[in-house]
Amino acid sequence: MSLDTAILPTDPEALRAFALACQAELAAANGKLGATTMELATTADELRAARAAVQFTRLEIEKLKMQLAKLRRMQFGRSSERLNRQIEQLELQLEELETAEAQAEAKAEASGQASTRPERMKPKRRPLPDHLPRQDILHEPPDACTCSACGAGMSKLGEDVTEVLDYVPGRFQVLRHVRPKYACKRCDRITQAPAPALPIPRGRPSAALLAHVLVAKYCDHLPLYRQSTIYARDGLDLDRSTLADWVGQAAWLLDPIVGRIRAHVFAAEKIHGDDTPVPVLAPGTGKTKTGRAWVYVRDDRPFCGTAPPAAAFFYSPDRKGERPHEHLQGFTGFLQADA
Numbered sequence: 001m002s003l004d005t006a007i008l009p010t011d012p013e014a015l016r017a018f019a020l021a022c023q024a025e026l027a028a029a030n031g032k033l034g035a036t037t038m039e040l041a042t043t044a045d046e047l048r049a050a051r052a053a054v055q056f057t058r059l060e061i062e063k064l065k066m067q068l069a070k071l072r073r074m075q076f077g078r079s080s081e082r083l084n085r086q087i088e089q090l091e092l093q094l095e096e097l098e099t100a101e102a103q104a105e106a107k108a109e110a111s112g113q114a115s116t117r118p119e120r121m122k123p124k125r126r127p128l129p130d131h132l133p134r135q136d137i138l139h140e141p142p143d144a145c146t147c148s149a150c151g152a153g154m155s156k157l158g159e160d161v162t163e164v165l166d167y168v169p170g171r172f173q174v175l176r177h178v179r180p181k182y183a184c185k186r187c188d189r190i191t192q193a194p195a196p197a198l199p200i201p202r203g204r205p206s207a208a209l210l211a212h213v214l215v216a217k218y219c220d221h222l223p224l225y226r227q228s229t230i231y232a233r234d235g236l237d238l239d240r241s242t243l244a245d246w247v248g249q250a251a252w253l254l255d256p257i258v259g260r261i262r263a264h265v266f267a268a269e270k271i272h273g274d275d276t277p278v279p280v281l282a283p284g285t286g287k288t289k290t291g292r293a294w295v296y297v298r299d300d301r302p303f304c305g306t307a308p309p310a311a312a313f314f315y316s317p318d319r320k321g322e323r324p325h326e327h328l329q330g331f332t333g334f335l336q337a338d339a
Helices: 012-073 080-110 207-218 224-232 240-266 322-327
Strands: 134-138 154-168 171-184 190-192 270-282 287-298 310-316 334-336
Touching: 012 080, 080 224, 080 240, 080 270, 154 190, 154 207, 207 224, 207 240, 224 240, 240 287, 240 310, 287 322, 310 322
Parallel strands: 134 171, 270 334
Antiparallel strands: 154 171, 171 190, 270 287, 287 310
16 A cells, blocks of 8 residues: 555545555555564674684684794793693694684585685795606596587697596596587687586595595694694695695595484484593693594394494583583484483
């Protein structure tokens, strides 16, 4: 209803009813506007909180870098052994913060959200070393010989090459994804195969290299700063921050697999659960604290079950009862613990 286009009635009672209807419509519009304003305010508050959290992480990273630089300058004294331990603990905390930051950034990009990571100085991308062997993988378009538009022959224009750093057990190599371009001799139409899908968009590592870095870090307990030193012996200059970024994005890629494994475990009629203490570094103190690793296992093979066995792992900094309560939300079967 609009006063601009409505024909006002001449009867007083009809005019009164018309005015009341206009007031009701205005009140409803104001209510919707207020709700929209509250939603926008809530979204803005959440965005500000996310940015504040990221900014806090960046400040922690810069603080740790300054502490590392100071300790390295003090390293060659009588207490160099103690300083070396402090440096190693700070290196571990720093790589964990950078890994978590990269994982959050990958999640935000995948969900279409604006990046909350502040601008920072990124390591300059260096070309992959020339001494590494190259292996070409040719991606030919399906219509490389005959133009699909007019049927004429195609001539090669050139090619685009994407170099990806790969790891074969015991050595590194470079995979060259070569994508020739072809142009139609009659209608100038250009064709080319699409770029290959990579584990990390615009990234340099192959899936094999990412798997190697993750296994070395989490299975072989080899911190990223030590891996960086090892790779340098092969002539590869891979910064710890670069490796941490790879690990964070790989962790985001593996999240769906972790979720499916946990869902499979907790869908069982009975599971086995236990926790065990694990020493955790307390950076800056030279000491360790005790955390807890929780495991829930599904294994029906002794009872002739056909479901594949699986285990779900969780970590917590303490042994409070709320931890397993949180893990077991939605589980309705039997839990067996301590035999």
